[in-house]
Amino acid sequence: MSVFSKTHARALCRVVPAVLAAGLCACGSLDRATQGMADVLTLYRPETVQGNFVSKEQVAALQPGMTRLQVRDTLGTPLLTSVFHGDRWDYVFTLKRRGVEAQSYRLTAFFKDDVLERFEGDEMPSESEFVQRIGRERKIKVPTLEATEDQLAKFPPASEDAAQPSADALAAPVRGGSYPPLEPAR
Structure with missing residues (x-):
């Protein structure tokens, strides 16, 4: 006796088209559902x-x-x-x-x-109307460029000797037409 009888074959012939039709209908529903999600989930769409x-x-x-x-x-x-x-x-x-x-x-x-x-x-x-239509308002926070008295009090005033280079440093010529080495000689 065959495992797959004529009764099973008839039932399968009725079920397979029904399953395929349901699957095709689901594709349309899935397409509509994913289209709605695509509108929400689209990260970047260029103008x-x-x-x-x-x-x-x-x-x-x-x-x-x-x-x-x-x-x-x-x-x-x-x-x-x-x-x-x-x-x-x-x-x-x-x-x-x-x-x-x-x-x-x-x-x-x-x-x-x-x-x-x-x-x-x-x-x-x-x-100007066109530029306003394509432009986006960008809020840029401009930092304050002045230090307050409290901020300046955190730093000690520089001595006048440290602020002025020595006369020897100003008068020393650059040797060989190039800059002095960055590392001290050993």
């Missing part, structure tokens, strides 16, 4: 700054009638230039920080006969 930052001051410097070279000098190289839209430059900028919704800005410059015709896009932040 992502992509594209060309265009400030409010740079946009204010744009004037219709500028050449492509002048626009490039003012705004920098465009992030997107299309083969199909040769008279259009797109400047796109995104900033992603942990715990803050991603910020995205867009500016499009339109040219006609290699001269800036018009431009349109989002309201750009000024340079």
Whole structure:
């Protein structure tokens, strides 16, 4: 008589798919659970700054009638230039920080006969606003650089003889054009 009978085989054929299905469902639950833990346990996620930052001051410097070279000098190289839209430059900028919704800005410059015709896009932040957004407040404790009277009283005043080098030490020439040895001669 076989240890593995037909009854066992039928039961196994029913149990194995059920166990596999439960395992696959658990993978989805495990993925969701670990995703939540990953948000909590992530130690370092770098800030992502992509594209060309265009400030409010740079946009204010744009004037219709500028050449492509002048626009490039003012705004920098465009992030997107299309083969199909040769008279259009797109400047796109995104900033992603942990715990803050991603910020995205867009500016499009339109040219006609290699001269800036018009431009349109989002309201750009000024340079100082941008620095405030990416900067972090760092509280630096600056130590006091002056000694109090109580701290100075711990040290005896130096004698005037010790503070002034002897005349022989000042007049002694350096021998051989080099410094004297650090260790005394034996």
